[in-house]
Amino acid sequence: MTPGELPAVPGILTSADIRRTGESIAAAQEPDGALPWFTGGHTDPWDHIESAMGLTVAGLWDEARDAYLWSAKTQRPDGSWPAQVRRGLIENADSDTNFCAYLATGILHFATVTGDLGFAASLWPAVRSGIDFVLGQQGPHGEIYWSTGSPGEALLTGCSSIHHSLGCAVGLAEQLGDPRPEWAAARRLLGDALRHRPELFLDKSRYSMDWYYPILGGALRGPEATARIERHRDEFMVPGLGIRCVSDAPWVTGAETCELVLALEANGDHDTATRLFGEIQHLRESDGSYWTGMVFTDGKRWPEERTTWTAAAVILAADALSRTTAGNGIFRDSPED
Template sequence: MSRREPPFVPGVLSRRQSLRTGESIAAEQEPSGAIPWFGGGHTDPWDHIESAMALTATGLLDEAKAAYRWSAATQRPDGSWPRQFRLGVVEDAGTESNFCAYIATGVWHHLLCTGDTDFAREMWPTVRAAIDFVLELQGEHGQIYWARDDNGIFDEALLTGCSSMHHSIGCASALAGALGIEGPDWESARARLGSAIRQRPEVFAVKDRYSMDWYYPILGGAITGDAGRARIAARWRDFVVGNIGIRCVSDRPWVTGAETCELVMALDCLDERARALDLFAAMQHLREADGSYWTGLVFADGKRWPEERTTWTGAAVVLAADALSRATPGSGIFRDAVFRDAVAGVASTGAGYVIA
């Protein structure tokens, strides 16, 4: 077994601190494998996967596998998941397409980090069913509608969610390729989705107050290079707040850790390393001694809000640190835009970790 360092950023986040954040996430994991937002809080399928990815990146592989197996066990026959669970009970039976697609990103990330093809094959039926379900919600212009419940499909597409699904569909195709599986033609659907993101803004709901709609098309790989840099430059002043992070919403005095770290990863995709490092350092005021992170800060009055330390905020920190440090073989999960080329980088042995 090869030995690898957990994510770290010199002068900002040490290897031990990164592991401590992973441990703070694992401490909230329920016996079933579910990872709620915080102890006693609800679990949603997307944030659960984000947290599982951080467990993998920090070397907590048994806990990560338990998380993915929870996803497999709770998937419905049609490939979807309920929107929200609490302590094993479904609180909201509706489903969101982006929540369902993200399992592909998580399983691909786990394979990249560990080289565990047996586990990837175990999870493949779950991934395939999820992506097949998601693509049933694709509209005529390539957009994917955001939700479905007992009353039918919600006739609205969200740019952030579609950008994330653009990435997840690519991860699913890469996973199939790495496993030597002749999968369905997901790439044509992904290409249509990417075209919609780049060329058909009118098919998406207007949510441009939210920073995620600003950077997610880059993080999801639909907008790259000079076009991505121009997109970031156009609204930098709307969202970036001094040395404390970025706003979640452009007209609210509230910076959030997860959005800041996602922008860090989007900047890494654009090779904007200096700005990415500055932002990563800027959000560390949200860290607690146990390695957990507060969700955000209302900078108008200096109060942390909501008064929650969320697992998915800590997870975003770990993944951003990995992107910046290139510590694990999965560090390029967002940066590597050509997924099939990334297949060659899958390690043939598992990954271990050195704590310094």
Template sequence: MLTVDQVAATIDGIAAVQRPDGSIPWFVGGHLDPWDHTEAAMALDVAGRHDEAERAYRWLASRQEPDGSWYAAYVDGEVTDRNKEANFTAYLAVGLWHHHLLTGDEEFLVRMWPKLRAAMGFILELQAPGGEIRWKRDEHGVPVPDALLTGSASMYQALRCALAIAEHLGEPQPDWELAAGRLGHAVLSHPERFLDKSRYSMDWYYPILGTALRGPAANGRIKDAWDTFVVPDLGVRCVSDRPWVTGAESCELAIALWALGESDRAVEIVSWIQRLRHEDGLYWTGYVFEDDAIWPVERTAWTAGAMILATAALGGEPATTAVFGGAPTAFEGDGLPVGLDPAQVRCGSDICVRG
């Protein structure tokens, strides 16, 4: 695990990437996507850098589109990818609830509530009859027909965090409860409703990271593909058929393992990827072990963010364990709401509804 000084250096590295307007690109001069921007803001919050984190959320608030979404990529504040990805938009909920648990800033949460409600409206319009959420609107505003398991699992966590915010503010959202249940059911029970991306490690562990899957089925899922994706002493492959381990995927798997009570294995994986650490506290994105080469040659704020969040979860930091643990906890009363229990969803040939 990281020392206090190492954590501070990593946080300083993320803060150095943040632009004066609050946006956090991948690296200085690089592009920004809203999901990774939010992950980096969460890391700043963990370290008590709440002003910088709030500036990141204010940037999102200032750039939200009328339909509640954000574009997929920006460079220096200018849109460079006009697709609107659903999970990019939804992740605001995770960041906001994490921020509130760490700061208790009621006024800021209330001010961001209309932005969150609009973001949830955008993703719910993309929910298919079977419960899965189509992964984007294209540059012309047309919804694509396909859904991604990783993105939908992430959006399940986001819906649960959005429900936590709604309950905290006394703003019941029964439509969100139903949507969460239908989405959770699709993630857990209907792999055929998602594009086959099984060669990517994220599709392996994201149902766990996104809080949908727990218990023996989750442990079995980890065991089944462990040898496919985990390279001992190096980390986690991004793609099963490439000799490339990546820091962010390794940290995310560590959080998933922690959520299953496998902290020892999680700590081991985090220790392996310290080889990616640079003297400035940031982390190289990945390592091609057949060539003994760093690739790509970039140190991303979101890789550093994933490291900080994994360290926080493994260290028992309450806000981080609340949003990634998912199960009821003593922190803020009851952890993350489930909404409609996915087990209560029943499916016909092409539609899933409350059972």
């Protein structure tokens, strides 16, 4: 197969715009396949996968394959990855469970968009090993501890993302003829913790991700999700500009806004999602790249960097809104526990 139609959101971005944004991600890719935050920056395993997903939607399949092969090559024997590397050198050797789970989402997404189940099969050992590592960090009530460097601590955002990745891993396992019912059981336990046991997670409620990630990760949908959005809407939404990264700082960010777009779209609020997607385009540059954020009290870009994962979040949001590629529902279609 070859790449087909690229997403477009009428009145906001054309398919040519999406291609340019994909090319801005590819321009930062290193020879070994790594996708750092920006040229010369560090690479972490989660944002690397997010950027690979953006490349896939943008039709840059060879570059996406190289990125996934980098993940397989750099995985450690226990199934984990170091939290941060720069040009092949480890800067943070701790293992973040959310980071280690996300390969399952990326590989299912790639297989769904491209139809290349053979490539997915070749990466299956890495996915399987990563998920087994993650579930080795699961607590007695379903929570999953976030880092080998912080035993016993669980994060709501990270666990919500793991919940989604586990759903992808279970689906991929079934497609590849290697069903993993124990993963599905672990996901059910985690989903119950996310919905009913807030005391299990560190309080990070000032961060917008803790607001919408239970919806993005599929643990909450329907009236409960809508109520959660409404309860904190005024804390995070900045009319005309997107959403804050943290509730107590005058800083809107592109990736968080586009993730909220994905969460709202998954919960059926297409109109609000589309409006927010249009609002965040003030971060776009002419080459298709995106600034990470803006301090809206003085209109300055901050930090002064254009990040690959912000560009990828824009591409994934455009695909979800336009329902263009076969993988456009990777977040919307998260299975029930």
